[in-house]
Amino acid sequence: MTQNKCRHSNILPIGTCCFCNSSAPEKLLDICFNYINRNLMSICEYFGYSGYLKLKNGISLPVEMCERLLNIRSNSLCSIDSNFINIFKDTKNTRLKRVRLRKSKIMDHDLEVLLAHQLIELEISHSRDLTHNCIQHIHKYGSSLYSLTIGEGTDIFPALIYGDLGQWNQNYIFLAPNLRRFSLQSCQDLPASFYALLLNPMTNLTHLDLSNCTDLGTLNYTEHLVNLRSLVLYNVSSIAILVPSICKLKNLTHLDLSQSREEHRKFPNSTVILTALVESLPHLTSLDISGTNLAGTGVAETDSARGSDIPGLISRVNNPFHFLGLYETSHDASLRHDIPAKLIAGNANEEQILIAALAYLDRTEMLQKVLNELFHFFRFDTCRYIGQALNVVLESMNRHLHERHIQISGSATLFYIVKGTDRELHDAVHVKRRIITTLLNGMSIHRNDETMMRNGCLTLCQFKIPIDVLFEYERLVDVLLYSVHGMTAESFVQRIGIYLLNSLACQVDGHQKVRLGELGAVNKMIWLISERLERRYCDDVLEVAWSTMWNVTDETPSNCRKFLESNGMEYFLSCLERFPDREELLRNMMGLLGNVAEVRELRHYLITTEYLSVFSDLLDSRCDGIEVSYNAAGVIAHIASDGPEVWTVQEPSRKEVLRKLVLAIDRWDLNSQRNINYRSFEPILYLVKVYHTPECQHWAVWALANLTKVYPDKYCHLVEKEGGPALLHDLIRDPIPPMPVKHLAAIVIENCAKYKDQDWQQELDG
Template sequence: MAELDDLFHTDQYVGPERLTDLCFKLICENLDIISVKGRRGHRILRKGITFPSEICDKIIEYAQHSEATEDDDCFFSIFKNLTATRLKHVKISNCSLTDVSVNTLVNHKLYDLELTDCSNLTELCIEYINDNSENLHNLAFHGTSMVVPSSLNAADSSIDYYKRGYVFKTPSLRRLALGYVGIPASEYAILLKGLTHLTHLDLSNSFDINTFEFYYLVPNLVSLTLYNVKVNTDPKSFVRNICQLKNLRHLDISQSNYKHGQFDNPNKILCDLVNGLPQLVSLDIGGTNLAGRGVAERPIDTKIEDSNFGQLSDIPGLASRINKPLQFLGLYGTAHGACRRHDIPAKVVAGDANEDQILIAAHVCMDNKQELLQKVLSDLYHVFRYENCHRMDQALCTVLEAMEKHPAQKHIQISGSATLFYIVKMKEKGELVARMKRRIISTLLAGMSAHRDEETMMRNGCLALCQFRIPQDVMSNYEALVKVLLHSAKHSEPESFVQRIGIYLLNSLACQVEGKEKRLLGKLGCVKTMLELVEYRVESGIFDDVLEVAWSTMWNMTDETSVNCQRFLDEKGMALFLLCVKQYPHKEELLRNMMGLLGNVAEVEYLRIHLMQERYVTVFASLLRSNSDGIEVPYNAAGILAHMASDGLEAWTIEKPTRNEVLKYMVQAIESWDLNAERNINYRSFGPLLRLLDVYHTSPCQHWAAWALANLTKVYPFKYCALVVKEGGMEKLHTVIADPRPYERIKELANLVIENCYQYETHSDDVNVSHSALDPEYSLDG
């Protein structure tokens, strides 16, 4: 095994992505580029396209990280054309493909085929493999990809394996992994018959191999993995049989089940095993008691002189390896804390004694030891939670790899997401490059999507995401994140922390984004979900921050997005508005958010007719006289009424309150506000305000717009003066001043806006000149 530093590579996430990676992602996210759909949905490669194996193998790899394989058999049909496509090395995980797709793949005469957690496969796929096995060197079925029947007896199986004399007819096979084999020990002879060229055999989690009496079938093994296989029933016979494999360099007999790892006379068993395998360099005895009790004992091996007793290993069974240490020794979960001992004859140790041991253990458990991996990740979490982590980059890669490889394992996702929170939180600002950020966010979202009803996972994921810049860092995963958060908002426990943090994130996602993303929020049901949250609280008499943030989210997502304003009206939002005003008449933040939202609705000309009802206008008019500390509520109320009045006298179709009364109250309210008041508002465009400057038939509309511009350019000149100039506001303001129709106060405010903008531009020019004078590049004297 390589040294720890060689196991983790973060340099692939530094710098821009390779062009080839981007191409593969684009193809897999848009399969119509290379294929068309047939009548039954199966994809057919477009005519004229030919791909070599290097491209085909990669397409399958990248497709598993996109939605391309949602209908797996339909996707893999792309590779039915053996002339135009070629496959050599295929690895597929967490996939619902069937035997039909396996047949399509193996027709390419593969060199490698690894299938992990593909639960729809049956023993029929073995037959397809046998028919196309001449090049096959590596075959693996991991996790729930269980293709070997529970019995190979003809009476219990559709195929008479004994009559034909084999199960696998793969003459070139070197590596075989079969997880969860459930056949009796006596049937391994037929299972492995003919596989004499095997060098690597993995029977992890298999039911019963007894004492490995079939060793003579695989005499050339250099690697044997028997993780979670019970071998302690007759350990002497097991050791004797294993030791016939004189070329064996790696042996794994680790356990996650404590009972299966307990041996009588463990020191003697381990000693005999190590001495009987002279080529052994890698040994995993994690979860067993084979490391002994950790107390000083006399040598077990009589070949070791008593004079060397003081130099003996703290693991008695490995005393013979003091001068020839193992390259790797797995001690994770061993009895009596073996990994914490001092004199261990191994260069690299997996355990839980320190950060390095934990990272090594994670590397060893990564692919096929899911039960142990979740424990290791929990240990890694505690390193970050309570200690100082010195290998943060390696830990980050470890956690991401574990979560990516095992998306369906809830506890792996929970532990991983908790650790990611601390890693991202501890990282210095700017230390995470863009590619690594995207990978972290994508991995978190995949876990949250797979376990979106698991409150702990959702809490961990949301807290980790809060460490990023929202929405800037999540734009490449915007839709996926919105879907997850909306589900959480709708289905998590009412008033729970998960619901609260999810809604805060949704509000952040609705803010500082353009129309495309705002429209997507509405399309995915954000307006409806927010209104449901409001309705629940109104009916339950609950006032909390979720109620306020739900209205704030709708305010943000309706900003200059008419389709979302329409959705708000269609979903009976105005009825809830009236209920909230009635139930919480003095909650200023709530009123501000609601009125801001309705201000967005009022900006949409064809929607204003829906606001022209006595019950609504009465509320708007009464809020003009709101005696709250700030001006936001009356300001937004005046804005709504200004837009409604801008449609002209004939558009005012209600009797009470009258149009003249409302306009009078508007002017009174506007003139009562402090022009220097600081605001809690963010304009991305002055289009709606500038349009009101053109409403010469109703001067109070101009009054509100001119006051707003005067206030904003005076209090926040650096933010809004340039916006006035950019959007043609100066010309409109000069036109207002020159026109005889607006009354004098409007012209005063217009003049103030112009003066604010001129002063800002002059100040900016002065600042630029002074900077140039200080810059050596522009120094006149060289």
């Protein structure tokens, strides 16, 4: 770890800061590998009848590309199983040297496929399908291994192996003569004789990690490891009896005795033990005693205890450690003043907490506590190392996707980071994408957890919707739809989820609206509506459900059809009957029906006495200004545009309804502010050409006159772009339309001309 000049971080090198170079375009190589990971068939094909994958003929991948693909898949939500591993069975066209797998679904034969590449580094953790049979594969290919990690949740040493060690007539369990780094984590109830047999042939080891292992005996079987530089005994019990053996490992430069469990924290004669260790290991530059009482009480125990507030470290006052772990030590050792170390993992300040987070990234118990402290810093204090903190949080969440508490703490911290760095995030495309992807990963796995879903939704609300999230559009929609349908009714998560979903539906293009429907948006909204109707309960969720369907059906016939096929009209009538005074609800429902009426092949569904009577009555509505009356008129205008022959009901009569339509239009104020958004005037301009029913033209030209007058900057250009002026000139010259219609058409033309002149003048002035 070195100091740097990055303004976001003062702990790690610049390259690790999320914000540095964040405005640079995404690397083409990253784009390609992410695509391949999601679409393996782009480079693969199925092999015979096995269903396994293999590379397509003519494709050969070098070691850098193979390892990158494996790492990307391991860090994503895509599974690593036998089907995927089979790609690497072809050792001529694929190459691997370093393999790190977490939470994979590989079997023993899959591990052999990987080891056959003569790996120099192998890490497997939480691979629960591996058995003791894979030991023979490690033994067979072990000569190439320099680093081997058998992590948590990977039990390849069951009772039948170590229950009777006498069955092993050789003096080893497997041979890996060139092994330098070995990590065996969370092995429970193994006798000390097993560790002795396991480590016996590993004479070249420089790094040994036995975290969370039990019954290590006295550790005297490590005395032959004369090259050992690093020893990690995190959460190992009864360390006091191991001290004499540890003190004999004279070449150690790193020693980790940290604890996260209360029952292992206290050492008898703690200062004596720490003093013995430090004075016996002269090359030690890194020491971790976090979670223990080895730092003493902070009170000088002898007259010579000067220069350090940690009695056991007096001898290192003039030779400080490069790293010292003091996180959650007894008597708050990290808060003391005279600590002989350059970098300290502790609780005292932001820098100590960030160093602790980096040190314990792979330790879920300690990392959870560190992230909680980091969250409180961002919530209550001003943080200096924002880029570093963001990097730590994202790395923690991605490494521990299935750890609920880490996801909750991390997502809560992300909320405050994103909220407080909005300006810096504005151009930081890579950073935004990494945050959003990390949140969606956690929300996808913990979608039934109210707290995680709340944190995720609140953080997503800090981004620009939909621009910032389009690259993860479908995954976000999937998560939000679940929050609407799968979470507790009337919960905060359901409420914020539907607001986010409505924002997405409102501002995306036609293809994405279609996809929203295919993913179940209409069905989920109908479910919400039916649930509230059943309880006779009208709230903002009900209103937004109709608003979402209004947005998702905009110029999207397939979604309009889904609404009708889901008995949407029945729910419309039920809401109208039970909640007649809810203006926003009525506006949203009529806006939706306006979209349905624009689809010619669906209009016949609306031609019933009941529906037409409702639309006719709503022409007189004064709810929400003119919006309800306006939308009802639009529905009627589109139905009438198909001619008298389609009006197949006697009551209400077509003539009477059209008469009421004109009366309603004449009543509207042309200067009315609107609560509506048009992306295209195609449906309205279609009505301008309906000469057989001038009432349809009347509604269309009034709409254009109002919008171009009140919002000229937004709509005059759209009228011009879609050929509106030519159609309106034709209408004025035609003898059929009445004068009020022609007058409105002239207003539209005049509004557009004024806007164009003003636009040209601004260009000249500019």
